[in-house]
Amino acid sequence: AQSVTQPDIHITVSEGASLELRCNYSYGATPYLFWYVQSPGQGLQLLLKYFSGDTLVQGIKGFEAEFKRSQSSFNLRKPSVHWSDAAEYFCAVAPLTGGGNKLTFGTGTQLKVEL
């Protein structure tokens, strides 16, 4: 069964510092990969996705993620964090075939930004 691991439950960074949130997946083949953000009291919003091709994908709000097949990872990065980036971040995977209905989420990483 597919699974997603986000090893960091909480991360604190200073405003202006760089950010990297880790995501590892376990699946037989390379799945579709996603990052979502959940601001306090809100639903989830898609930040970016990887289907194929260039392993570095750009998303909204200045985020990017890099797919590394050899490490089964899809880490989220941002060069300079803003206070408004404080939120919970979820990595998710879906199988390439027949699994469009089956989006599996990680347990989330809570990001705190210190001013």
Next chain:
Amino acid sequence: EAQVTQNPRYLITVTGKKLTVTCSQNMNHEYMSWYRQDPGLGLRQIYYSMNVEVTDKGDVPEGYKVSRKEKRNFPLILESPSPNQTSLYFCASRRAGSTNTGELFFGEGSRLTVL
């Protein structure tokens, strides 16, 4: 404005008292889904629907029912709620097609407490 609307946003109820959480989307999306979010567990899929009159179980369907009589609506029914169904519930939708896999639009969530 494109949105997924859930009601109620907050509800406190008692064990065994039937309740319905409504979900409506105005984007003409074929696919709709319900998730529950619990601390440390991330989001888990309850039910999903590929289109009108087509529904299927997700990972945690026990104790829930759904219906999809109209394309825009996908209510979640708890026939006899129990305290272990205390959770934050999200409705989500997306367009059909593999290229839209994982590109979910989420509602703002419904926080349910069962006493």
